[in-house]
Amino acid sequence: MRDFESEDGIMQFGGVSVTDLANEFGTPVYVTDEQILRHNYRKVYDAFSKFMDTDIYYACKANTNLAILRILNQEGSCVDTVSIGEILTCLRAGFSPDKIMYTGVSVGTGELESVVKTGCKINIDSEMELEKLAEILGPKTRGFPLSIRITPGVVSGYDTKVMTGGKGSKFGIPMNRVLPVYIRAQELGFSLKGIHAHTGSGGNSIDPFLDAVEVLIDIANQLEEELGIKLEFLNFGGGLGVPYKLQEEEFNVENLASSISEMILEESSIRKVCLEPGRYIVCDSTIMLTKCNDIKDAGPKKYIGTDAGFNTLIRPTLYGAYHHVVLANKFNKACTAKYDVVGPICESGDCMAYDRALPDPQVGDIVAVYNAGAYGFSMSSVYNSRPRCREVLVNNGNAELIRDSETMEDIWKHQIIPERLLK
Numbered sequence: 001m002r003d004f005e006s007e008d009g010i011m012q013f014g015g016v017s018v019t020d021l022a023n024e025f026g027t028p029v030y031v032t033d034e035q036i037l038r039h040n041y042r043k044v045y046d047a048f049s050k051f052m053d054t055d056i057y058y059a060c061k062a063n064t065n066l067a068i069l070r071i072l073n074q075e076g077s078c079v080d081t082v083s084i085g086e087i088l089t090c091l092r093a094g095f096s097p098d099k100i101m102y103t104g105v106s107v108g109t110g111e112l113e114s115v116v117k118t119g120c121k122i123n124i125d126s127e128m129e130l131e132k133l134a135e136i137l138g139p140k141t142r143g144f145p146l147s148i149r150i151t152p153g154v155v156s157g158y159d160t161k162v163m164t165g166g167k168g169s170k171f172g173i174p175m176n177r178v179l180p181v182y183i184r185a186q187e188l189g190f191s192l193k194g195i196h197a198h199t200g201s202g203g204n205s206i207d208p209f210l211d212a213v214e215v216l217i218d219i220a221n222q223l224e225e226e227l228g229i230k231l232e233f234l235n236f237g238g239g240l241g242v243p244y245k246l247q248e249e250e251f252n253v254e255n256l257a258s259s260i261s262e263m264i265l266e267e268s269s270i271r272k273v274c275l276e277p278g279r280y281i282v283c284d285s286t287i288m289l290t291k292c293n294d295i296k297d298a299g300p301k302k303y304i305g306t307d308a309g310f311n312t313l314i315r316p317t318l319y320g321a322y323h324h325v326v327l328a329n330k331f332n333k334a335c336t337a338k339y340d341v342v343g344p345i346c347e348s349g350d351c352m353a354y355d356r357a358l359p360d361p362q363v364g365d366i367v368a369v370y371n372a373g374a375y376g377f378s379m380s381s382v383y384n385s386r387p388r389c390r391e392v393l394v395n396n397g398n399a400e401l402i403r404d405s406e407t408m409e410d411i412w413k414h415q416i417i418p419e420r421l422l423k
């Protein structure tokens with residue numbers, strides 16, 4: 001896992017002192033280091049493009065901040081989107097429609113109509129979606145480029161809630177329907193460009209990726225030999241793991257790239273690989289800073305109460321996810337006791353970190369939560385009527401606001417008290 005330097009006992013992030021960031025922008029706050037973000041994108045792109053033509057579709061569900069999208073757009077990334085909202089966000093950040101792939105699930109006709117109007121690429125998830133798309137396109141179906149998501153019967157992921165590729169999954173075309181769906185798509189006039197699968201999120205082994213790619217290659221070969229359909233690309237989805245613990249090793253992206261490219265190049269006639277990493281690109285580029293409000297010794301347990309709850313970062317509560325935490329202004333101080341780091345939400349599940357050895361805490365200390373860039377802000381909420389927090393970008397010693405905090409007015413903005421209740 002990536003760790004950071006300190007100066008005079010204070011954690012530094014992107015060349016800025018973390019306590020200065022907390023003082024200037026308040027807490028809780030998400031802070032992203034532009035250099036790490038760019039480095040992560042280049043690392044995964046370079047690993048694959050060394051072997052074959054590569055498109056990285058950054059899975060923007062992980063983090064849709066416009067400035068972060070803009071940086072990845074500058075790097076040459078494409079984007080994987082799951083909703084019309086994500087598409088519009090990516091267009092606003094400067095992505096051209098041909099760099100945006102839409103892979104929905106449970107897709108409604110209205111959304112699909114809006115997606116078609118944007119001109120972005122489409123990867124269909126179901127037979128009904130295929131029919132709906134042909135109906136919406138009408139005569140424009142002929143030659144419309146399409147890829148198809150299949151259910152490979154392979155799973156990966158750190159939690160059952162994020163495993164997607166297993167037999168019986170709600171995602172993709174089941175294996176026994178894959179050939180009929182390609183045949184139907186061909187009949188309708190689509191130009192069949194690719195095949196896609198996503199096995200799950202946050203897995204640390206490369207085996208499921210290789211197993212899924214093997215399945216995709218088999219289908220591609222069958223399509224070519226039996227139906228004369230020659231695909232241009234194979235997309236094996238996202239899910240590349242990231243170490244969340246200090247001693248955990250990095251996911252070996254070079255090894256993944258060489259193994260997958262070798263398989264594709266040797267066993268098929270496909271010459272382009274696509275992947276959709278979300279977590280790998282943004283996760284360790286961002287920390288979340290929160291202030292210690294309260295310290296409690298509750299008999300067998302000691303608590304550090306902070307100003308960030310699961311409204312700010314829900315992963316520990318929702319998935320039991322582990323995030324490394326430190327007292328950022330006591331970076332090198334010895335740990336003296338174990339604490340649960342909790343938040344202000346009125347639920348006992350509101351706990352960011354259990355049983356962590358930390359230095360003596362004081363009110364006002366800054367807790368830095370590591371690896372907060374993926375599914376951090378993007379899953380935050382206004383639960384308990386706490387407006388969403390700020391986001392800041394740091395780059396070689398400079399800090400810039402990239403999202404202001406919401407206000408109570410934002411929370412009330414769309415609510416209506418019927419006139420009759422005001423009398």
Ligand code: LLP
Nearest residue numbers: 059198201202238239240276277278279375
């Ligand atoms: N492609 C598809 C089709 C996906 O469904 C996903 C994630 C990705 C790519 C990107 O996966 P990544 O590289 O980020 O692992 N909220 C959960 C993660 C949910 C992932 C959902 N799909 C979390 O906080 O861990």
